[in-house]
Amino acid sequence: MWRSVFLSLSNNGGVRHVATRSRLARGISSRFVAGNTLEEAVAATKELNSHGISVEMDYLGESVTDRLQAEAAVRAYLEMLDGIAASGADSQVSLKPTQMGLAIEEELCLSNIERIADKAARYGNFVWVDIEDSPTIDRTIRIYRTLRGRYPNVGIALQSYLYRTRRDAEEILSIGGTIRLVKGAYQEPPEVAFPDKRDVDRAFRLLTELLLCSGRFHAIATHDERMIQHTIDFAAAHGISREGFEFQMLYGVRRDLQERLISDGYRLRLYVPYGEQWYPYFMRRLAERPANLVFLLGNVARELLPVH
Numbered sequence: 001m002w003r004s005v006f007l008s009l010s011n012n013g014g015v016r017h018v019a020t021r022s023r024l025a026r027g028i029s030s031r032f033v034a035g036n037t038l039e040e041a042v043a044a045t046k047e048l049n050s051h052g053i054s055v056e057m058d059y060l061g062e063s064v065t066d067r068l069q070a071e072a073a074v075r076a077y078l079e080m081l082d083g084i085a086a087s088g089a090d091s092q093v094s095l096k097p098t099q100m101g102l103a104i105e106e107e108l109c110l111s112n113i114e115r116i117a118d119k120a121a122r123y124g125n126f127v128w129v130d131i132e133d134s135p136t137i138d139r140t141i142r143i144y145r146t147l148r149g150r151y152p153n154v155g156i157a158l159q160s161y162l163y164r165t166r167r168d169a170e171e172i173l174s175i176g177g178t179i180r181l182v183k184g185a186y187q188e189p190p191e192v193a194f195p196d197k198r199d200v201d202r203a204f205r206l207l208t209e210l211l212l213c214s215g216r217f218h219a220i221a222t223h224d225e226r227m228i229q230h231t232i233d234f235a236a237a238h239g240i241s242r243e244g245f246e247f248q249m250l251y252g253v254r255r256d257l258q259e260r261l262i263s264d265g266y267r268l269r270l271y272v273p274y275g276e277q278w279y280p281y282f283m284r285r286l287a288e289r290p291a292n293l294v295f296l297l298g299n300v301a302r303e304l305l306p307v308h
Contacts, residue, residue, distance in 0.1 A: 031252040032250065032251060032252040032253070032273070033060070033251075033273050033274060033275075034251060034272050034273065034274045035274050036274065036275060036276055037274065038059075038076075038079060038080055038083050038274065039083075040274060041057055041080075041272055041273075041274035042083050042084070042087050042089055042091075044251070044272055044274075045057060045084075045087075045089045045090070045091045045272055046087065046089055048270055048272070049089060049090045049091075051259075051262065052262050052268075053258065053262060053268050053269070053270055054090045054091070054092075054246075054267070054268065054269040054270070055089065055090060055091040055092070055269060055270050055271075055272045056091060056092040056093060056094045056128055056248070056269055056270070056271055056272070057080055057084065057091045057092070057093050057094070057272050057273075057274070058093070058094040058095070058130075058271060058272065058273040058274070059073065059076045059077060059080060059095070059099075059273075059274065059275050060273050060274065060275035060276070060277040061073050061096070061099040061275060061277045062096045062098045062099050062132070062277070063098045063099075063103065064098060064099055064100070064101055064103065064104070065103050065104060066104075067101065067104060067108070070099070070100055070101035070104065070108065070109075070112060071112075073095075073099045073100060073112075074100065074112045074115055074116065076275075077093060077095060077116045078115070078116065078119055080093055081093065081116070081119050081120055081123055081125060084123070084125065085123045085125075091272070092125060092126040092127070092128060092269070093116070093120065093125065093126075093127050093128070094127075094128040094129075094130055094271060095113065095116065095127065095128070095129065095130065096130045096132060097109050097113070097129065097130070097132065097136060097139070097140045097143060098132055098136060100112040100113050102136060102139060102140070102143075106139050106142070106143065109139075109143060110143045110146060110147070113127070113129065113143065113147060113154075114147060114150070114151075117147055117150075117151040117153065117154050118151070120151075120153055121151055121153050124153075125153065126153045126154070126155065127151075127153060127154050127155070128154075128155050128156070128157065128180060129143070129144055129147070129154060129155065129156045129157070130157050131156065131157040131158055131159055131182075132186065133186040133187075133188065134162060134186070134188055134192045134193070137162075137164070137168070140156070141156070141168060141171070141172070144156045144172070144177065145175060148175055148176070148177050149175070152176075154178075155177065155178035155179065155180060155219070156172060156177060156178070156179060156180070157179070157180040157181075157182055157221070158172070158179055158180070158181055158182070158207070159182055159183065159184035159185075159186075160181060160182070160183050160184065160200055160201075160203040160204035160207050161183055161184035161188065161193045161194050161200040161203070162184065162188065162192060162193050162194075163192060163193065163194070164192070165203065165207065166203070166206070166207065166210075169181075169207055169210060169211070170210075173210075173211075173214050173216070176216070178216065178217060178218060178219075179211055179218045179219070180218070180219040180221050180248060181204065181207055181208060181211060181218065181219065181220055181221060181222075182221045182222070183200055183201075183204055183222065183224075184200070201224070201226070201227065204222070204224075204227055205227065205230050208220055208227070208230065208231050208234065209234055211245070212231070212234060212235055212238065212240050212244070212245060213238065213240075217244060217245060217246075218245055219245065219246050219247070219248045219269065220245060220246070220247055220248070221247070221248035221249065221271075222247075222249075223249055223250070223253055223254045223257065225257065228247065228257070228261070231245070231247070232266075242265055242266055242267065243267070245267070246266075246267035246268065246269050247261055247266055247267065247268050247269070248268070248269045248270070248271060249268065249269075249270055249271070250270065250271050251270050251271060251272045251273065258270070
């Protein structure tokens with residue numbers, strides 16, 4: 001139930017208007033968002049790096065319908081790459097196709113991402129193309145296929161809760177692509193996505209095995225300890241080195257688990273978002289794991305209640 005509520009709220013313009021003007025809401029969201037500016041995101045990244053954690057930085061934004069907004073997002077990413085290089089931070093970048101103009105024109109989106117991938121290549125950096133809701137996926141994969149043919153420093157996310165993902169993963173693997181496997185965080189109809197969590201988890205495990213056996217480096221992105229343990233056990237049973245894959249998690253989520261993986265010698269990369277467009281991202285994080293809300297409200301209560 002809570003998942004549906006939060007996903008619905010993520011697209012509610014009225015609630016978004018109120019929340020983005022609330023100091024309390026912005027303060028709560030800071031658990032998952034590194035700040036409004038590149039400087040704040042770089043500082044958060046450097047702090048994580050000091051604990052052995054790598055990063056992929058994301059400038060928040062999506063569903064752009066204006067060319068000037070898409071161009072502004074591209075410039076933000078080009079500046080991000082400059083900032084990462086200048087600071088010496090260990091961070092890749094992650095972007096959304098709809099932020100790059102996918103809803104305006106597919107060729108515009110491709111051109112914009114290519115500009116970022118080209119600059120990243122010159123810096124020796126890597127670009128992750130996020131996957132969004134199901135109506136955008138065919139175009140996103142077409143764009144990725146073109147990009148990967150020109151730039152080996154580009155990866156793509158795929159979502160285990162969609163029926164189609166096994167086929168998409170095999171297609172991406174056939175062109176030598178790099179995949180970040182996630183469960184999925186959009187509200188999808190049962191015609192295209194598994195409605196039962198058990199089926200989503202089963203698909204995630206099978207896709208993890210496919211990626212690990214591909215002989216290429218991929219990212220397993222989850223906070224689910226059962227999925228993480230399955231990945232660890234499967235890799236050990238099949239002689240797959242810890243250097244052959246990495247776990248990815250979200251900034252501010254399951255810090256205890258992050259510390260444990262690092263201490264056990266696994267590669268870990270955190271998705272570190274920043275920017276003013278934090279509301280949809282924040283609501284999807286609550287939808288993925290409603291326990292996050294309980295944790296955040298507990299922190300707020302401790303701050304508001306007097307200390308005796």
